[in-house]
Amino acid sequence: MSDSLGENTLTKTSPEGRSRSGGGAVTAPPPVRRGRRKGPDWRKHAEIALLSGPAVLMFLAFVIFPVIMAAYYGFYRWKGFGPPTEFVGFDNYLAIFRDSTFHDALLHNGFIVVMSLVLQGPAAIALALLLNQRMRGRSLVRVLIFVPYVVSEVIVGTGWSLMLRTTGAFNALLENIGLESLQVDWLANPDVALWSLMMIITWKYIGFAVILFLAGLQSIPEELFEAAAIDGASYWQIQRRITLPLLGPTIRIWAFLSIIGSMQLFDLVYIIWGQYVAATAGTSTMATYMVVNGRNAGNYGFGNAVAVVLFLISLVVALVYQRYVLRRDTEGALTEGKKK
Amino acid sequence: MTYLIAFFFVGICIGPVAYIVIGGFRSNSQIIRDPAGFPSPWEGTNYLSVLQSEIFWRQMGNSAISALATTAGVVVLGVMASYVLARYEFKGRTALYSLFAAGLMFPMTVAITPLYILVRELGLMNSLPGIILPQIAFALPTTIIILVPFLRAIPKELEEAAAIDGASRLGFFFRMVVPLSLPGVITTGILAFIASWNSYMLPLFILNDETAYTLPLGVQAFAAQYSVDTARVLAFTSLSMIPALIFFSLFERRIVGGLTGAVKG
Numbered sequence: 023m024s025d026s027l028g029e030n031t032l033t034k035t036s037p038e039g040r041s042r043s044g045g046g047a048v049t050a051p052p053p054v055r056r057g058r059r060k061g062p063d064w065r066k067h068a069e070i071a072l073l074s075g076p077a078v079l080m081f082l083a084f085v086i087f088p089v090i091m092a093a094y095y096g097f098y099r100w101k102g103f104g105p106p107t108e109f110v111g112f113d114n115y116l117a118i119f120r121d122s123t124f125h126d127a128l129l130h131n132g133f134i135v136v137m138s139l140v141l142q143g144p145a146a147i148a149l150a151l152l153l154n155q156r157m158r159g160r161s162l163v164r165v166l167i168f169v170p171y172v173v174s175e176v177i178v179g180t181g182w183s184l185m186l187r188t189t190g191a192f193n194a195l196l197e198n199i200g201l202e203s204l205q206v207d208w209l210a211n212p213d214v215a216l217w218s219l220m221m222i223i224t225w226k227y228i229g230f231a232v233i234l235f236l237a238g239l240q241s242i243p244e245e246l247f248e249a250a251a252i253d254g255a256s257y258w259q260i261q262r263r264i265t266l267p268l269l270g271p272t273i274r275i276w277a278f279l280s281i282i283g284s285m286q287l288f289d290l291v292y293i294i295w296g297q298y299v300a301a302t303a304g305t306s307t308m309a310t311y312m313v314v315n316g317r318n319a320g321n322y323g324f325g326n327a328v329a330v331v332l333f334l335i336s337l338v339v340a341l342v343y344q345r346y347v348l349r350r351d352t353e354g355a356l357t358e359g360k361k362k
Numbered sequence: 363m364t365y366l367i368a369f370f371f372v373g374i375c376i377g378p379v380a381y382i383v384i385g386g387f388r389s390n391s392q393i394i395r396d397p398a399g400f401p402s403p404w405e406g407t408n409y410l411s412v413l414q415s416e417i418f419w420r421q422m423g424n425s426a427i428s429a430l431a432t433t434a435g436v437v438v439l440g441v442m443a444s445y446v447l448a449r450y451e452f453k454g455r456t457a458l459y460s461l462f463a464a465g466l467m468f469p470m471t472v473a474i475t476p477l478y479i480l481v482r483e484l485g486l487m488n489s490l491p492g493i494i495l496p497q498i499a500f501a502l503p504t505t506i507i508i509l510v511p512f513l514r515a516i517p518k519e520l521e522e523a524a525a526i527d528g529a530s531r532l533g534f535f536f537r538m539v540v541p542l543s544l545p546g547v548i549t550t551g552i553l554a555f556i557a558s559w560n561s562y563m564l565p566l567f568i569l570n571d572e573t574a575y576t577l578p579l580g581v582q583a584f585a586a587q588y589s590v591d592t593a594r595v596l597a598f599t600s601l602s603m604i605p606a607l608i609f610f611s612l613f614e615r616r617i618v619g620g621l622t623g624a625v626k627g
């Protein structure tokens with residue numbers, strides 16, 4: 023359905039783009055056979071336009087355009103109806119940077135970024151090494167550890183908030199095994215809530231890390247391990263000298279995904295703590311701050327300014343990370359792409 | 363030892379999910395008496411009452427329609443665009459690839475407010491196309507990044523052979539590329555399906571009418587509405603995760619395989 027829609031819109035696009043951002047919408051009516059006399063080059067470009075045009079249009083319309091509009095709306099005080107008229111310059115941004123609840127949210131995001139890497143990374147590598155050994159039921163184990171990742175945030179949030187409330191299963195479990203002293207209000211106590219969130223995040227996303235690392239491990243040629251074993255290397259030497267370095271690219275990509283995900287965290291916090299409690303329980307994130315103070319408060323201009331801040335922070339982190347960490351991994355891909 | 367750790371880890375992963383599923387078989391008085399216990403006796407009434415409610419099936423239908431439409435759209439558009447990026451030589455190919463790759467850095471969170479306004483202007487509020495179209499667009503970057511290495515791996519000789527046999531480039535695309543890239547396509551299709559099935563933020567903004575809700579919103583609304591009826595909330599919740607779980611377990615091998623390809627490429 024969306025396919026034919028894309029093709030229809032394609033014919034309406036104005037001739038441009040080939041020189042600008044490259045081959046998205048090329049200056050061609052839909053390719054029909056009669057264009058043959060212009061030679062294969064013409065046809066090639068028509069095919070490129072026909073095949074990539076719909077995707078490019080969808081992407082520009084629903085991803086790039088809104089992101090640009092966010093930057094535009096961010097300069098206005100705007101309630102979301104009619105065209106924005108009240109230009110306020112950088113007022114929204116100043117308000118954000120002066121708001122201490124935003125500082126809190128930013129701190130929480132930083133905490134989540136660091137702790138996600140620290141808690142999930144080593145554990146996931148260890149588990150992947152463990153599960154990469156020949157063992158019975160390995161494929162079943164792989165399915166089961168991926169289950170939390172597949173289950174939706176809403177279900178995770180609903181389930182965990184039922185378990186973690188004071189009269190919930192978690193405290194009852196502690197009582198049953200004689201650890202009553204550890205019982206706390208896991209969700210409302212500001213000293214604990216952020217750690218509860220970390221526990222839920224780790225539980226939900228560690229399976230993804232393990233699966234990714236397992237996939238990375240399986241792409242390491244078996245011969246390397248055999249050769250090392252013949253040379254008398256111990257199991258730990260092999261892991262340290264061969265497996266970990268070769269797993270490097272996978273680990274770096276996982277860390278990248280994890281950092282970006284932690285910066286944008288919204289669903290779990292909003293579902294478990296709702297729009298009012300997150301700030302007092304100390305689990306608010308930049309994204310929940312954005313939704314609460316933007317859309318829910320009806321201040322669309324302000325919400326968009328928060329989105330821009332969130333985006334710029336993520337972008338800077340991503341660029342720094344790519345520049346200094348991912349560079350060696352992507353070098354090959356880029357040079358290959360540059361071939362003309 | 364290995365088995366012990368693996369068993370322990372699996373237990374942690376499955377425990378909370380099992381709590382939801384098994385908790386649905388208990389009654390509220392059982393849950394209040396011992397929140398962490400097993401059902402005794404097992405009660406099917408919660409599940410039955412959810413299965414008989416019209417709203418559950420309506421929301422299940424909405425989720426299914428939007429997930430299937432999103433998947434179809436992503437796969438069709440993604441394969442076509444990836445084919446161009448993988449196998450055509452043209453100016454600006456790198457730029458086009460970078461454009462999509464940059465999309466990985468625009469998660470929906472950043473664009474959600476203007477996206478909501480855009481969908482409102484298009485008159486698609488409270489309708490499933492209002493969430494399907496943005497979901498397709500936002501799933502394209504991952505899809506393309508996974509698929510391009512797959513398509514590039516198809517040997518050039520195959521294309522030459524097809525050309526000698528008189529197939530055009532497009533003919534080659536439909537007869538050879540589409541079948542050969544099926545593993546990658548299935549991987550990306552499943553990822554898109556699960557992402558759509560679980561998607562929360564976009565429906566939260568776009569769908570305000572309970573009859574248009576997808577299951578994630580439905581679960582949340584149900585949990586708020588019947589907050590005292592924990593057992594029924596658990597039953598509703600566990601029923602709503604079944605389709606994604608089935609879909610995933612059917613194709614688990616493909617997903618892992620697809621990720622391997624993406625990581626290598």
